[in-house]
Amino acid sequence: MVKLRLLRIGAKKQPKFRIVVADEQKKRDGRFIEIVGHYDPNTDPATVQLDKGRYSHWLSVGAQPTKSVADIAKKYERSHRISS
Numbered sequence: 546m547v548k549l550r551l552l553r554i555g556a557k558k559q560p561k562f563r564i565v566v567a568d569e570q571k572k573r574d575g576r577f578i579e580i581v582g583h584y585d586p587n588t589d590p591a592t593v594q595l596d597k598g599r600y601s602h603w604l605s606v607g608a609q610p611t612k613s614v615a616d617i618a619k620k621y622e623r624s625h626r627i628s629s
Contacts, residue, residue: 549603549610551584552577561585564595564614566603579603584617593621 548569555561564582571577581603582595595618604610610618 547578547603547606547608549581549600549608549614551611551613559587561587564600564617566608591620593617593624595621 546569547566549564549566550573551562552565552567552574553560553562562584563580564584565577566579566581567575567577579599581599582593584594585592600618
């Protein structure tokens, strides 16, 4: 099954994440299919950059977001609805 999940990048104790599409059997930081966004929890407020078109595409073809990615996407949608 294909999942939308977080791939950890960044220095020790300063995590940053890519939001990627990957097979659920691959390692957390292993091979992935596509990058659909970035997430930086260290900024205030946390920075989220998400390609909504590609995110929607992968959901439409059956990819399942992890709980973390679903929560991040929900916050992203809320913040962009207010600002636009």
